[in-house]
Amino acid sequence: MTWVAWRQQRLLTLVSLGLVAVVAAGMAWLWADVSSVLPMDLGPLGERYSDFLSYVPMVMLVLPVLLGMFAGAPVFARELEQGTHVFGLTQSVGRGRWWATKLLVAGVPVTVAMTLLGLLNAKALGPLSFIMTSRLQTPMFESQGIVLGMYTAFAFALGATAGLLVRGTLGAMAVTIGGYLALLVVVGNAARPHYATPEFTASGSADPGVWRVEIGYLDALGKPMNFAAGDCGLDSFPKCMADQGIASQFTRFHPVERFWDFQLLESGIFVLAAAALLGAGAWAVRRIH
Amino acid sequence: MDEGSAALVAAGLGKRYRRGWALEDCTFTLPSGRIAALVGPNGAGKSTLMSLATGLLRPTAGSVEVLGRPGFLAQGKPLYQGFTVQEMLRAGRMLNPDWDDEYARRLVDEARVPLGARIRTLSGGQRTRVALAVTLGRRPEVVLLDEPLADLDPLARQEVMQALLSEVAETGTTVVLSSHVIADLDGICDHLLLLSDGRVRLAGDVEDLLAEHRLLIGPRSLEVPPEFVVERRDVERQSTVLVRGLADLPDVEVLDPTLEELTLGYFRAGRAAAERGVAA
Known part of the structure; x- marks a missing residue:
C-alpha cells in the first residue's frame, strides 16, 4: 500500500517539497547574511533587512494553507472524483490501512519539511525579532518555530478530511482555506495573549522585543484609569494628563523569553485540532463507497 | 471448486439510501463454477448489489456473502489514470498478497497493451483488458464484473468476452456479470438473476428458465x-x-x-x- 500511495502522491509531494526548499534557500541566505554582519546596531540592522522582512511573513502565512490545499485536499477527493477509491477499497487492504497509509505518505513529508523550515526561520529571524513586531506577535510568531509544521499538519488534515466529506477537490480546497484562516485568526487574537499571565510594569517602558498586550494609565493611588484625550482641547498632552489625575503609564507584556513556551502551546492547539479532524476522517472513511 | 456449491448467497438483503430502498428483500443463491448474468433496467439495483457483495457498501437489512476469494471490477473500470500499465500491475501486486504476477502480465500481453503506456492514453477496449488483468491477477474464485462491456464497441466487446471466457473456462472461476444489454450475455451466461425495481424477479438456470x-x-x-x-x-x-x-x-x-x-x-x-x- 505504501508504494501505491507514494506513486499516487509523488508529483504533488515533490512539487510541495521543492517549493519549501526554495523558500528555505532564501531563509538560509538570510541566516548566513545576518550572521556575517552581527554584531551591528539595531538601526542599520533594521534598515538592511526591513524590505526583505516585509515579504517573509506573507510567504510563511500562505505556505501551510497552500500545502493543505494542494497536497492535502486531493489525497481522497481526487480518488472519489475519479472513482479509483473503489479499486483501492476492493483489494486485500483494509479500509483503515488504506486511509492511514495515504495520510501518512502524503502528510508526513510536508509536515516534516515545514517543521524544519520553521526551525531555520527561528534561527534566521531570531536576531531580527525587534525590527518588525515582537516575535510573539502576529505575523512574526506565525513565521517561525515549530508552529509552521503544526499549522501545516492541521491544514493537511483539514484538506484530506474535507476531501472525504465533500468528495471534490475544489470544495475541499475552499474548506481548507476557510477553516485554516478562521482557526489562525481566532487563536492568534483570542487565545495567544492568554497563554501566560502578562507581566506588569508601571515604568511604561519594556525591553525591545516584548509583546505589549495592554497599555494604560494609573492615578496617584496606582489604580488604572482612562485617559480622555478628546477633552484636552488646546492643552498639551502631559499637562492634560496631569489635569485628569494621571500619575503614570503601565504596560502589560509578555517577555520575549516566552517565545518557545508559546510556540509549544500554540502547536498543541493545532495538533489537537488536526487530531479531531483525523478522527472525523476515520469515521467518514467507513462510510464512503 | 465443486459443481453445485454456492458462490454467492444473499438472505433478506436490502439497502436503503436517502431516496428510498435501492434493493429490498433479496434472497438468492448463485451456484459456483457458473457464469451468472445479473440483469435489470437502469436503476434496478445491479450496482448496489455488486457493491454490497464486495463489501463496499453495508446492507441496511439481511446479508450477502461471497464464498471464495473475490475479485471485483467496478462500473467505469476505475484505474489510476496517471499510472503506466506496468505500474498498475505493480499496484495489484502490492495490494494483494495472493497476486499472480506472471498471469496478470500474460493477460496484458495477450491484449497487446504496451506495458509502458499510461492508463489515460489507452482505448476503451485496452483499458478494459488491463482492468480485467488487474482483477484476475488476484486469482479470484468469484469474479464480480459490473457492466464491463459498457462503453466498448462491438469488436472490443467480443474480444473482452472471449478473453474472459477462455480464462474462466480454464480455472472454473465463478463469474457474475451485470449488464443492461441482454444481447451481450445471450449464449454466454448459464445462470440468470433478474432484478427490477430493487427486487429479484427471476433467478435460475438459463436453460430451465427458457424451457x-x-x-x-x-x-x-x-x-x-x-x-x-x-x-x-x-x-x-x-x-x-x-x-x-x-x-x-x-x-x-x-x-x-x-x-x-x-x-x-x-x-x-x-x-x-x-x-x-x-x-x-
Missing part, C-alpha cells in the same frame, strides 16, 4: 389463466403474452422466447407493477 416460459401470440380476446401470466401486451387486434409454466392453449401461436424476450417481459412487468404501486 419454463412460452410466448403466446393470439387475438385480443385471448384468455389466459392469470396465474400463468408474466406480462401481457395488447396491440390493436393482437395480444402477446409471456407465460410461465403453461404448456399449451388451443388456437394460439406458441413460441419459445429468446433470453432477450424473456428478460424484457419481466422488465416491463416489473415497471408496470412499480407504477401501480406508486399510483396506489
Whole structure:
C-alpha cells in the first residue's frame, strides 16, 4: 500500500517539497547574511533587512494553507472524483490501512519539511525579532518555530478530511482555506495573549522585543484609569494628563523569553485540532463507497 | 471448486439510501463454477448489489456473502489514470498478497497493451483488458464484473468476452456479470438473476428458465389463466403474452422466447407493477 500511495502522491509531494526548499534557500541566505554582519546596531540592522522582512511573513502565512490545499485536499477527493477509491477499497487492504497509509505518505513529508523550515526561520529571524513586531506577535510568531509544521499538519488534515466529506477537490480546497484562516485568526487574537499571565510594569517602558498586550494609565493611588484625550482641547498632552489625575503609564507584556513556551502551546492547539479532524476522517472513511 | 456449491448467497438483503430502498428483500443463491448474468433496467439495483457483495457498501437489512476469494471490477473500470500499465500491475501486486504476477502480465500481453503506456492514453477496449488483468491477477474464485462491456464497441466487446471466457473456462472461476444489454450475455451466461425495481424477479438456470416460459401470440380476446401470466401486451387486434409454466392453449401461436424476450417481459412487468404501486 505504501508504494501505491507514494506513486499516487509523488508529483504533488515533490512539487510541495521543492517549493519549501526554495523558500528555505532564501531563509538560509538570510541566516548566513545576518550572521556575517552581527554584531551591528539595531538601526542599520533594521534598515538592511526591513524590505526583505516585509515579504517573509506573507510567504510563511500562505505556505501551510497552500500545502493543505494542494497536497492535502486531493489525497481522497481526487480518488472519489475519479472513482479509483473503489479499486483501492476492493483489494486485500483494509479500509483503515488504506486511509492511514495515504495520510501518512502524503502528510508526513510536508509536515516534516515545514517543521524544519520553521526551525531555520527561528534561527534566521531570531536576531531580527525587534525590527518588525515582537516575535510573539502576529505575523512574526506565525513565521517561525515549530508552529509552521503544526499549522501545516492541521491544514493537511483539514484538506484530506474535507476531501472525504465533500468528495471534490475544489470544495475541499475552499474548506481548507476557510477553516485554516478562521482557526489562525481566532487563536492568534483570542487565545495567544492568554497563554501566560502578562507581566506588569508601571515604568511604561519594556525591553525591545516584548509583546505589549495592554497599555494604560494609573492615578496617584496606582489604580488604572482612562485617559480622555478628546477633552484636552488646546492643552498639551502631559499637562492634560496631569489635569485628569494621571500619575503614570503601565504596560502589560509578555517577555520575549516566552517565545518557545508559546510556540509549544500554540502547536498543541493545532495538533489537537488536526487530531479531531483525523478522527472525523476515520469515521467518514467507513462510510464512503 | 465443486459443481453445485454456492458462490454467492444473499438472505433478506436490502439497502436503503436517502431516496428510498435501492434493493429490498433479496434472497438468492448463485451456484459456483457458473457464469451468472445479473440483469435489470437502469436503476434496478445491479450496482448496489455488486457493491454490497464486495463489501463496499453495508446492507441496511439481511446479508450477502461471497464464498471464495473475490475479485471485483467496478462500473467505469476505475484505474489510476496517471499510472503506466506496468505500474498498475505493480499496484495489484502490492495490494494483494495472493497476486499472480506472471498471469496478470500474460493477460496484458495477450491484449497487446504496451506495458509502458499510461492508463489515460489507452482505448476503451485496452483499458478494459488491463482492468480485467488487474482483477484476475488476484486469482479470484468469484469474479464480480459490473457492466464491463459498457462503453466498448462491438469488436472490443467480443474480444473482452472471449478473453474472459477462455480464462474462466480454464480455472472454473465463478463469474457474475451485470449488464443492461441482454444481447451481450445471450449464449454466454448459464445462470440468470433478474432484478427490477430493487427486487429479484427471476433467478435460475438459463436453460430451465427458457424451457419454463412460452410466448403466446393470439387475438385480443385471448384468455389466459392469470396465474400463468408474466406480462401481457395488447396491440390493436393482437395480444402477446409471456407465460410461465403453461404448456399449451388451443388456437394460439406458441413460441419459445429468446433470453432477450424473456428478460424484457419481466422488465416491463416489473415497471408496470412499480407504477401501480406508486399510483396506489
